[in-house]
Amino acid sequence: MINQEHIVSGFDRDLESIQALIMKMGGLVEESIVKSAQALETRDEELARSVRAADRTIDALEEQVNEEAARILALRQPTASDLRTVLSVFRVSANLERIGDYSKNIAKRSSVVVQMQPITGTGPALRRMAGAVELMLKDVLDAYIQRDADLALEVRARDQEVDQMYSALFREYLTHMMEDPRNITHCMHLHFIAKNIERMGDHVTSIAEQVIYLVTGELPDEDRPKGDRTPFEKGM
Amino acid sequence: MEDSNMNDMRLTERRVGQAEAKISARDCQVWYGDNHAIKDVNVDIDDKAVTAFIGPSGCGKSTFLRCLNRMNDTIDIARVEGEITLDGEDIYDRRVDPVQLRAKVGMVFQKPNPFPKSIYDNVAYGPRIHGLAKDKAELDAIVENSLKKAALWKEVKDRLTAPGTGLSGGQQQRLCIARAIATSPEVLLMDEPCSALDPIATAQVEELIDELRAGFSVVIVTHSMQQAARVSQKTAFFHLGELVEFGDTGQIFTNPKDPRTESYITGRIG
Numbered sequence: 001m002i003n004q005e006h007i008v009s010g011f012d013r014d015l016e017s018i019q020a021l022i023m024k025m026g027g028l029v030e031e032s033i034v035k036s037a038q039a040l041e042t043r044d045e046e047l048a049r050s051v052r053a054a055d056r057t058i059d060a061l062e063e064q065v066n067e068e069a070a071r072i073l074a075l076r077q078p079t080a081s082d083l084r085t086v087l088s089v090f091r092v093s094a095n096l097e098r099i100g101d102y103s104k105n106i107a108k109r110s111s112v113v114v115q116m117q118p119i120t121g122t123g124p125a126l127r128r129m130a131g132a133v134e135l136m137l138k139d140v141l142d143a144y145i146q147r148d149a150d151l152a153l154e155v156r157a158r159d160q161e162v163d164q165m166y167s168a169l170f171r172e173y174l175t176h177m178m179e180d181p182r183n184i185t186h187c188m189h190l191h192f193i194a195k196n197i198e199r200m201g202d203h204v205t206s207i208a209e210q211v212i213y214l215v216t217g218e219l220p221d222e223d224r225p226k227g228d229r230t231p232f233e234k235g236m
Numbered sequence: 237m238e239d240s241n242m243n244d245m246r247l248t249e250r251r252v253g254q255a256e257a258k259i260s261a262r263d264c265q266v267w268y269g270d271n272h273a274i275k276d277v278n279v280d281i282d283d284k285a286v287t288a289f290i291g292p293s294g295c296g297k298s299t300f301l302r303c304l305n306r307m308n309d310t311i312d313i314a315r316v317e318g319e320i321t322l323d324g325e326d327i328y329d330r331r332v333d334p335v336q337l338r339a340k341v342g343m344v345f346q347k348p349n350p351f352p353k354s355i356y357d358n359v360a361y362g363p364r365i366h367g368l369a370k371d372k373a374e375l376d377a378i379v380e381n382s383l384k385k386a387a388l389w390k391e392v393k394d395r396l397t398a399p400g401t402g403l404s405g406g407q408q409q410r411l412c413i414a415r416a417i418a419t420s421p422e423v424l425l426m427d428e429p430c431s432a433l434d435p436i437a438t439a440q441v442e443e444l445i446d447e448l449r450a451g452f453s454v455v456i457v458t459h460s461m462q463q464a465a466r467v468s469q470k471t472a473f474f475h476l477g478e479l480v481e482f483g484d485t486g487q488i489f490t491n492p493k494d495p496r497t498e499s500y501i502t503g504r505i506g
Contacts, residue, residue, distance in 0.1 A: 004504045011503065077462055079489045079501045217491030 018068045018089050025061045025096045026141040032103040037130035040110040041123045051107035058100040065093040088210040095203040102196040109189045116186045129165045129197045136204045143211045152211035162201035163227030169194040170230045258283040258453040264318035273299050275477045286454040288468035295474040297457050305341035306334045342416035346428035348408030350400030355392050358400040362419040386414035387444050406437025426456040442467050465489050473497045
């Protein structure tokens, strides 16, 4: 369907351009995740600062995407899959912008964290978690541009792994804090970073659901597997 | 979510009763000579709802519309097969008088075609020939009522004796609608009723169609997909004489099931 061209070719160009902006935004957000995780692990304050600066470009792109999409709604009155494309662009751009914000927040916290004594064994786990989310984002953007609902479903299911990593880190930080109260400040920052990454996963999941809506016209059922049990835990 | 929607009249008014079909077509076929113009059309048209027929030129939507009040009888080479029922009665039954049928199933055409008579006589014509009014007072009431329903009364009440042809295009079309509803039809067929009108007159006719829905089953053929989307609750897409897809208008325009419908409504080459 999607390869078929409109009789009015300007309509095709408009739809392609907003999706190209989404892909550009997606690329910048992926880069932001990788860099903020790297800045945290390698204690690179300069890199963290560049992540914070780059978030402005992502925000500007979101604004541009929304303006273009509103223009298409007003001027072309899209229907069916065209309408779903425009609607999905609004939502996906909002999701990407939020992921960018979380990444920026990680960069901010890492600037504080680098000034503290490292706690052994906490660095690689966060980077692995960020890596998993970044891969999910990459795959969901592929699913988006290729209109691949199966891949989107698969990405959506993968969020469970991120949730489990978060649960494990939550318990680990709790242990460190109970062992030595001097770890609390540091661990609170690390916990918020882990939570940020977990929320990124939720936004990627939301993008995956938009891809499914875009392709099938229907949103998937709510019964997605969830791996984060921490809201139900009483502590140790 | 579903429950909270149910309480809001502004949302529920869009819904139409699924239970009662005003007109039903079963395996309807139309031939013009050897040309098989309508193929196996099955459709149930709801009462008190607007149904839009869309499709490219020559797809058979007007032909099928004209089957619903036997307008095709006037074309010698046209042949209609299958069953079309109005309230469960076969309209092609030999005992049915086509003239009586057309009083029950009114029609409005693409170009406003008022008779070269006064505004009053245009509307009074149908009730007169069908003997629907006992006296002048009753006829006056029918004319006033019809013009009010057609949202034209305020504009013409002081010049009912002026010729209908002297009105603007949009007013003429509303006069034709008043004329069509003067015989108290149950179904109103409209063949491209706005294609000769400017956007303001079009909006007035569309508003009128939405009001008429309360009392009639309205079927509209339109080339404007946006118009179909705006005025109808059900949409039927015709292509090459076949009824490709029929469903709730919201579904047809957001998530059509058939790729041919998708191609047509999104403006792609089918």
